[in-house]
Amino acid sequence: MLYKKVSVALLALVSLYAASCKPKGTSNAVSGDAAVKTYVAPGKYDEFYNFVSGGFSGQLSVYGLPSGRLLRVIPVFSVDPEKGWGYSEETKPMLNTSHGFVPWDDLHHVEMSMSDGVADGKWVFVNGNNTPRLARIDLKTFRTAEIIELPNSAGNHSSPFGTENSEYIVAGTRFSVPEDGSNSDVPIDTYKDNFKGHISFVSIDKTSGDMNLAFQLKTPGINFDLARAGKGKSAGWFFFSCYNSEQANTLLEVNASQKDKDFIMAVNWKKAEEYVKAGKGKKQPVNYAHNKYNEETHTATSEMKKEVIVLDITEFPDIVYFIPCPKSPHGCDVDPSGEYIVGSGKLAALLPVFSYDKIQKAIADKSFEQEGYAGIPVIKYESALYGEVEKPGLGPLHTEFDANGNAYTSFFVSSEVVKWNIKELKVLDRQPTYYSVGHLMVPGGNTKKPFGKYLVAYNKITKDRYLPTGPELSQSAQLYDISGDKMQLILDFPTIGEPHYAQAVPAELIRDQQLKIFDINANKHPFVTKGEKESKVTRDGNKVHVYITAVRSHFAPDNIEGVQLGDEVFFHVTNLEQDWDVPHGFGVKGANNAELLVMPGETLTLKWVPDRTGIFPIYCTDFCSALHQEMSGYVRVSPKGSNVPLSFSLGKGKGAQ
């Protein structure tokens, strides 16, 4: 009897102890094993490349996941003095538009090129929201290869979303404006009559990636927010979220939120393509820039295009259908099977899920509202609706998917990510974000084959998350492990501003295709110098061309005289190195420009207009060797009309032996 009592007491004691060893609260759970899941040892590689839009920085940033390490910042629409992007004569044409040189934009969204509904690792497409443009980044060089401007457009926002095989990248207008041309000076309050939306369909060459503005769909003056192409059975359709169906032109915060519902716009792009091929589109004179970088000449060219083909959707009753959706929808996301379309009104307290099959049946049965919208059929809400997720949270924005039939939606107002099942429409988990999550990303979460391991939430507010940095704080990305039933926050990392939208792909898709050097013998730049023997300085009127080479650790030539005030000097710098990651920089004292960063085998040109007479040092800006400091020289600028002869040298002079 005493023995039994002692036994029971011991068991009770151990049980109490066991309970006290259990983690208390989620913070303990996070600290327990989160670090192990995100640790990538020095010298090891991350599993994913994560391409993140830089928003109003105009750049695209590249992180590794799960470590959250920043690998690269690629300049696209904004100039970058580190790389000379937009400052060298070769890259200035990349930022040309019909407005002239526009050295900035709001780089909003990211889309990987796809083959058969999955990322293929060739290119990343990004959009400029301000001066409507699309850009293509080459993933062999991690450089911008092409930028195309979009006419008839403003606020290029539902962009740059692509079809299943990247046949097209679309770009829809967030701000409706009158069509380009001399008739665009109209009173603002004639919005309903004169302001139009345009959705650009830009075709992509499967081999080269070259973009071409194939056609535009002209729409009533609605604001387009986001888009997503269908997949599988719905691959011939595109879905756009729209707001401001009220067609307001002022105080949109109030006036564009009057109605309970706005629309998801369903577009049969295959049908539109047929009409264009049948010659049904109207040719409209416009003026827009198309800029391409040539990898052989290392030089970009800008061509002004003069015409666009436009289909007015009100004239073709079978291209476009509107589906009511709770007001001000932002996200418009299609699940991996292509059957479910998730809309999410930013102000709504529920998530509607539409069914592709029901949409098709509704169209066949003409199950439309009594009254169309501007003559375009509006499918009855119930006829398109699969179901609604009740009480998901506040302020739904964007939804992506895992491989197990689950969806993940970001909620800005309630600052959380919510996991729910698509078929059952039940909330399965919710986790807080810090704070006010905008878009989120599951690697492959926009494709037919998501990787159901990680989710990243991109947040707008970060106070108290990191060490403070003055009035402006870092923005953030938060990495969750979604491989279990419950999401687990495992990392929180600062990002460059603004981390608006992102996609990620397995590292092995891209890693082994990297270009390492530009073959000096394949360099067809018009001002290339293939060896120091060929270096020279020539005068052409008031233009002085310096054919200069860079190699560890000197320029050739490095002493230049005979330049006169009033001359325009072009330094054509060729890097003679042929080893990976051995760039040389090139800077001139007092230059009203930037510097160059010239890759092995590459030629780049810095234009310099001296502003006074005297001696100007030139030097290598990128630390390249133990004698990097010694990699420098001088340019002498004499008065206009001076009799100092044009001369150049290397290694000669009174100080040389």
Place this chain on the structure above:
Amino acid sequence: MKKKTIAMCSLVLALFIASCGGDGNQSAPSTAAPEQQAGTTESASYDPKRGEGKFDETNVTVGALDTAKAANGKTIAETKCFSCHKVTNEKLVGPGWKGVTERRTPHWIMNFITNPDPMIDKDPEVQAQLELCLVRMPNQNLAEEEARAIVEYMRQNDGAK
């Protein structure tokens, strides 16, 4: 009674251990990087007469000077070599080329100029040279034929006929 006591203590001990165990650690999710060869003064397997690489006396043979090949080698060198090397014995960035084919075998030279890094890390004489030049010989991405042509030009420069 003693057996029962032992059994009970074992159970208690097992519970104690289980209750304090943490979550099972998962291995770090990373793709292994290519193995980085550790820099050493001299590796036991390194042959300083041959260098490291695919060239040896069986696949690099020389005979009477091939003047066309030498001319081609000079052209290649003007782009890829002469920023750092002179054809005399004078040092520029790297050592002058004069006499190199008398000090080194053709296959050693070809191994070195097609992939300098492993030899810089292992070859004692190359390391001694690095201490003088203070710039690592870069990999100029020479193709095999280019390297062979450069060797022919070096031979010409050293008076071969």
